[in-house]
Amino acid sequence: MANPKNPVEKRIDDLAALWLQACEAPEVRVIVWRVPGNAGRMMAAFFEAQKHLEPASTPDLFQNFDAPFETGFGYSRELMGALRDGYVASRGELKQQGLPIDWRGAHGEYPDSAAGVLAMFQSFAEYYQAQMRYFAPVLSPSQVASSSGLEQWLDAALRAPIPDRLRLCLVDNVEDKRWQALAERHGKAVRVIDAPIDMFDIARQTAAQSSGGAAPSTAYRAMLADVMTLLEKGSAAQTAARADKAMKLVQREQWHDQQVVLHMAVAGAHLKQAEHSEAIHRYRAARECALAAEAARHPAGTNLIMQTWFGEAGVWLSAQQPVRASETYAQAASVARRVPNAMFALEGLRMAGYCLAQDGQVEPARERYLAAVAEAKAMPPADRPLTTLALLLQDMLRLQDAPRAERIAQCAPAYQQDVAEALQQAEAQSARLGPQPAPAALEKIEKELLTRYELAFRTLCDQRERLIGGGDVFFRKVVALARDYLHPAWNGVPEVKHPLDKELLEWSQPPQFAQLPEPDDLLDTANTTTKPTPAVPAEASV
Template sequence: MLNPVEKRLAYIGRDWLAYRNESGKPLLVWQSPASAAQLMAAFFESQKHPTAYATGDFFVVFDVPFGHGIQYSRDLKSAFAEQYAASLEDLSHQGEATDWAFSPADFPDSPEGLVAALGSFASHYAKRIGVFAAVLQPVSGADKPAFVSWLRRAANANFAERLRLVVIDATDAPLLACVSDEKGERIALRELQLDSFDVAQETFAQEPVAGLAGVFRNQLTALIALVEKGSVDQVKSKARDALAFVQQQKWTDQEIVVRLLVGGALVKAARFDEAVAIYRASRQLAEQVHAAGHPAGHKLILQTWFGEAGALLAAGDDRAAADCYRQAAASARADQNLILAIEALRMAAFCHGRNGDREAALAYSQQALACGAQLRPEVRGMTTLPVAAMDYLRALDSTSADAITRHKAELDQVLASHESQAEAHALAAGPHIDSQTAQRIEDDWAADDRRANDDVEHGLAHLLAKTDPAFQRAFAHARGLLGADWPLIGSVAIPAPPPVESPS
């Protein structure tokens, strides 16, 4: 009998076989919820072993980032060469041939070249591996229009009989629904019905209940699922059972967890007054737990402050929300959590700024930067410190800060145009692009980007020269914390605004 996870793996396998046997399309865009990513990974891994849900096909997962078409094609070939070289010893021990000769340089740096390289492997091992499915899961860049263009070109390449390309897309935040070609002849779009909450509930239901902890685990899992998918009244009803149970066991820390879940559901339903009351009651319990020496006491108190602050902010009470964020910052510091301290101070500054208290906004922004200075330089950009720094500049001089944002937007447009030009040149070079042409396209593109970056830095320096000395000092301090790329390029750049949709 299959367990709940194995049932889903078998379901995924059946869907794969249906696609493979019926569609005749070489590229599959497989849609599944983001929460099912681990299930998908487990499916691909499980295909390496003889199981009840094995399809008999050979899956290789590539997590190569997508920067641009030439780079992606080249890096995929290199990644495949490395994987093949690393598997030679295992293949030999299994009695498999290891005589397939592969040099990435022998195939063009194009989607068609990548398909030809993979097809060579699929054809060589055709009698041993069934269908060869190359699964593309770029860790970054899948949101670029150029990636969609790359996939379309790949789909229209000359595929070996036993080769397929698979790309995973999230049903809850789809990026690739537009990839399908107009005639629908080469690209299959299939949606998997997977729910990680259902899997967890079924798993726990099948397992023997390990005493009182097992009972509560099942209650908590059901409650989390309702917060995600049910109504707030359903959440409250389920929570009453869980609260009665943990109160009977005197598990105060778990009572706080249940109450925090209810508070989140109330905020989601815009019942802010009730949510605030829940968070305040939870904090009283968290303080008792902390006083009793519970190791998670500070963390529980911190969560109640963040929860109440979020509810008050959503309700429009900026002043009260700012005070809660101030308290959250104090709790985060007591817990030695600088990352959450930065976020709490940043939000306190934001609330004061929105409430018109400029001096308070500046003071909390300065505290956020001071917390950031205590982190290692390589960690700072992974926090909300870049946003806090920009908010600080905006509180000092909104006109100059907005001008910096415009510089960033203009640079983004120029860099995007360079990327489009480079992709167009690569497309014009055709599927058999030679290495010299590919290198020249990349070199020209890099040179254009360097000139654009130099130009915008020059414009930024000219802008800063006309600002108040306090603004200049603040900018220099923030750049010193975040690096010379801030706030224009890289991971610490000002976030791009969401695209403006045309009115329908």
């Protein structure tokens, strides 16, 4: 007798049935999968399963394309390149399976347009028609520079129209319904599949189906799935009631780490409802359990203690008690050093300084910031960009000269506006070329676009360097420190990288960099201003 399908496999079958139903209408050319925001991994599993399950639950081939979208012609080029490269890379595997490997369309000439993409995709689908009914490209750009440009590209694709052996796929979620307007514009050509995948229900069913019968671990997994479901959808009281039932089991089994998990889940539920005192009580209960885990030599014990401090600090900040929040973040940083975790030590001290700055305590805030700088100094250089060091340095600039730091920050939106206008102009110019644009005409548009990018970037850099150069000595030392610790062209947050991803030595026109003092004494100060972390009282009212 065959093993029963697990909950994930059952959902894959459900999704396949929805897909097959949606494809029954011959006029459908684009299918929008509408799922809950947390169901992305389930959709990815469904698409992947159609390639590997034998037999697959649909007769169609789904292929994900995550090429970033910048311009319509550039996106078209990226999509065709991705299919071509993927095909060439898989020829060995196809040959082993006894499938033909001489698809000439891989090296065909197609225009850089939506129509060109569809022609190439159709060629692929027709060549392998014995292996698939439809080729179903899943368009999920990793980045989108212009949402309106992407919609225009899809409009052009639907005007083409999409060939019979293709079904383009898009994914949105029930929270934003990103592609609803597209569906309304194109009527029957776009079908929306509402797929109410309940990931918490899947987790609950998976726990119930797990082997072990009535074993404590099996029962606990089911209980924990319920707690997480209520944390997402229920009230704090409901979450607490369910967690307390699970707590009896984990206390009996002396699973200290899971006691921490349950207490922190309930604390999060209370915080969602702005019940600050109750949240703090739960975080402190979680800490007692984490201390017990550490005493029992649990490998994650110290890390769990750190997490309870960060959680409590967030509650104090939410409750608009920045001084208490600062003290608690400092405690979190102290424990992070014991883990050891330099990244969280830096973040705890940064937030401790941020909270004091919110309270108007300039010098104490600066001391905490400088202590965080000391944590960064001790890190391997490659680790620093992975931390919140850039935010820390911007916080220091803001503390020293808030108006100047804000003007530096506002250069970024101005740059983005320049880029958006350049993109819009390039899209309009390429659209006038029609579905079969001449390569030379596109090359001219693209060259002008890149020139405008570099001009906008140079303007931003020049503006920021003037602002930096006008700052006082301490302000400029912080920037010098950033250029030592992060990269030599750092000029503030939000950071704007070179639009063509060029290194500084490759920039066509580097800015006139501001003269900066050596930051060494700033680092010396950081090593001498760290004070003992004050103890946070065990009991306090919010």
